[in-house]
Amino acid sequence: MATRQTQSLARLMRAPAIILLLIWMIVPLGMTLYYSFLNYNLLNPASTSWAGFFNYKYFYTDPAFWESIWNTLVLVLGVLLITVIGGILIAMLIDKPIFGQGIVRILVISPFFVMPPVAALIWKNMIMHPSYGVFADIAKFFGMSPVDWFAQYPLFSIIVIVAWQWLPFATLILLTSLQSLDGEQMEAAEMDGAPALSRFFYLTLPHMSRAITVVILIQTIFLLGVYAEILVTTNGGPGNASTNLTYLIYRAARLNFDIGGAAAGGIIAVVLANIVAIFLMRAVGKNLD
């Protein structure tokens, strides 16, 4: 709904953002795709040759690849489970009439603003360290022997750290959704004799379903790319026990200088992310009209 002059001006205003993103998307992805078909190692760039699907086959047959896929899945699902369930419970708790709600909100949201390397270091040293961590102190207090978390349960330890970072995000979004719940609807249900648990399952949960979907999808996008937490704590080890796909590709590219292999891994990561993205786009797209 506008006149002709504004239309052409609008085109001009849109152009830079669109062109920049187009380049940002096409050029690197195209290069990744190209490299994924090359035998290309930075240690020996002279012997670069066409590899066909070798890199993909190599990745596919490497047990570390499947282990990393498995770890990626466990990491994503584990964090989602903790953050969504924890988020719903905490959101409902904060939504109750309490003193100092503002401060409670601030405390709960804080971990989200801690950069990943710092979060990982805090947990690695201050909380989960086998000799000086708070968990060790607690264990000693009860006369138990402290657990070496990152050696014995490396993936679980990383899940804990990442869940701590993302719990605030889930809580905040679910709380926002919860606060838009119609109070009269709740009172009507109470008048109709619905007990608290039924009200939760038949009113609260369906009302939050959209927010829960959004939390799951957005977190998944970020969780597929968890990197710094692993780098700082376990370096992917012991063995490959805490190596996810992102970390595996990083290792191929930066530590083994295997450009072709890393590129093939990158393409696999794109495919994985796209599966999630399709669902997310649908959820968000509905909101546009």
Add this chain to the structure above:
Amino acid sequence: MARAVSTQTKIGWTIAAWIVALLIFFPILYTVITSFKTENEAISGFNMIPSFTLDSYREVQSQYNYFRPFMNSVVIAVGSTVLALLVAVPAAWAMAFSPTKHTKDILMWMLSTKMMPAVAVLVPIYLIFLRTGLMDTRIGLVIVLMLMNLPIVVWMLYTYFREIPGEILEAARMDGATLQQEIVHVLTPMAVPGIASTLLLNVILAWNESFWTIQLTTTNAAPLSAFIASFSSPQGLFWAKLSAASVMAIAPILIMGWFSQKQLVRGLTFGAVK
């Protein structure tokens, strides 16, 4: 739901909520406390009361020239955000006020670029940086982070701009305002709050970014995220110093974050939850 609740019930919920909140906040709190301890105190068991020494802060600055990564973080976070805004404001503006049949498709496509895993383009970006001399430069990181966050910035601005009723712009046009006057007197004052919260959220995201910053810097341009990550290995047992460095790295953003919680929901969910 303005409902009278007995004080007893309220106190019960209050205690429960505060316990949960403090548990979640505890790692940050304990880091702050540890940063005021001596190195000896830091490893001698659980202790919530430090000796309030500032030694660790002083040493972090003198030993590691902490000021440099801090300034790198500021330049990179602010620079990439401002650059993204320069490109995104006109684009979001045009899409909000002169939408076409394809506006929705363009927005969805922009969102899809955000879904691209960073690691998928690690190889080409790394090689491009090596060959163009952008490696370990602030400008290189500014460009990458700007492009990475551009879709979020466009989206956030778009959702804000769309809330400015079109009739107001038409009213200004009827009142004889030229396009320039319309922008200066009507649109800008109404758009500034939205632009400000977009800026805030984007600075937070850029400040905390820890994939590209680690991959594309070594010493010169390393911002706090890369600096802390490298700090970890040799300094593992100097916890007071580590805590002091951590506190300085997260404090500014934590405070900004507290002020922008509402916008955070909206920005990170692309307007899907308000």
Add this chain to the structure above:
Amino acid sequence: MGSITLKNVRKAFGDVEVIPGVDLNIEDGEFVVFVGPSGCGKSTLLRLIAGLEDVTSGSIQIDGKDVTDAGPAKRGLAMVFQSYALYPHMSVRKNIAFPLKMAKMPEAEQEKRVAHAAKILNLDSYLERKPGQLSGGQRQRVAIGRAIVREPAAFLFDEPLSNLDAALRVNMRVEISELHNNLKTTMIYVTHDQVEAMTMADKIVVLRAGNVEQVGSPMELYSRPANKFVAGFIGSPNMNFIEGEGAAKHGAHTIGIRPEHWQLSTTEGAFPGTVGVAEHLGSDTFLHIQLDDGTPIIARAEGERDIHHGDKIFLTPQEGRIYKFSQNGLAA
């Protein structure tokens, strides 16, 4: 001063033709109301006149000057929007002065005009407030004030009362009519409410699907509707239509009788029926009647009548108050 002429104005959004071609003459000083059901193109027509939309073809003249390609600012018109479209970040004073500031009028003159408008509209004590602190009616007045100060060639109103509650709407209706009497400036007013159209207009333009169905004074439309659509749209409650045998007797495909044009009898008459709901308002009694052939009818009786649910009743149209329509809906 404020005569507006539309010549074969067409508007299409892509392939969708919203206005197939309108010719219209608006005289200086007239109060013209565009009325029609929602989606009839009345707002689009107003926006074409305002210059907020481009015409697809045809021409628009204001005071004999072709403004078809002129921007909204160049046409010398003022508009009051449905949402009032006040600038939320400016005080009432600044809102009203905004068009004057855009015209680079000297400050002293600006202040004089704002003060004058504020006095007319009873806004004196609110000048320093922001729109957010005002009630709906007050915001409406500010929007009108912003239009007045420019002394435009014509005022355009786009459903200005639709966001107000019923009582306030009646008040504002009277205020706008009074404003027109005082200013004697051309006003074009868009509404879907035929009561607003009837009470305010010098001239009503009835639109349906982008076509002008009829143009005329309220009483012309009431007593000589050009077709069934206009007949049914103007008047409240709506006109009753009877087809078939009852209409054939009067030599028409359909006859229309307004609720207020029935003679009621409990003993004899042309159309026998049964009373359903009877609405007793004191001044009037509205009867919902079902004729024996099933046709639903509304009849208005003056004053209080002792007629109740289930009563048998006979209806006879008043002499000379029967509207006859041919099969294609045109007045016969």
